[in-house]
Amino acid sequence: MEVENLLQSLNAHKVQYVIIGATAFPVHGYSRITFDIDIFIRASQRNGEKTLNALSEAGYDICDLTVGELLKKKILFRQYVLEADIHPHVTGTTFDSVWRKKKQARIGKTPAYFASLSDLIRMKKAAGRMKDKEDLKYLEKLKKKKKASNRNK
Numbered sequence: 001m002e003v004e005n006l007l008q009s010l011n012a013h014k015v016q017y018v019i020i021g022a023t024a025f026p027v028h029g030y031s032r033i034t035f036d037i038d039i040f041i042r043a044s045q046r047n048g049e050k051t052l053n054a055l056s057e058a059g060y061d062i063c064d065l066t067v068g069e070l071l072k073k074k075i076l077f078r079q080y081v082l083e084a085d086i087h088p089h090v091t092g093t094t095f096d097s098v099w100r101k102k103k104q105a106r107i108g109k110t111p112a113y114f115a116s117l118s119d120l121i122r123m124k125k126a127a128g129r130m131k132d133k134e135d136l137k138y139l140e141k142l143k144k145k146k147k148a149s150n151r152n153k
Helices: 003-012 021-028 045-057 067-072 095-100 117-127 130-151
Strands: 017-020 036-041 075-077 083-087 103-107 110-114
Touching (some): 003 103, 021 103, 021 130, 036 095, 045 083
Parallel strands (some): 017 110
């Protein structure tokens, strides 16, 4: 199971999603090793149904998972080549806010939506784990660099 396969399935099922976490960093000029993909989904019944169908089509075992469970809390898919975390809610922001400022880019040849730099910073601050604090150092530098670059235009 690979990232593009999962994204192609999400796109084919018209899931409203935004990639968050370390997989979104390269869109903004920073990267670090990560072993999973964090996907923030719109927490609606219809989008939950689409998400489950997309995950199943991409090869994830969802037989014991209901839409209600998917929309209630973060679901971790482990023991796959591509580990995935599906987030119906994220501390520090809302899906609508992230969706409005999303960036479209590609992973390989597959288009996908990514959280904006300001939203990534907001989510990392709210999460507050040690690795989030480390990421914040780099993300904040990128934000300052982009602001300076925009002023010079």
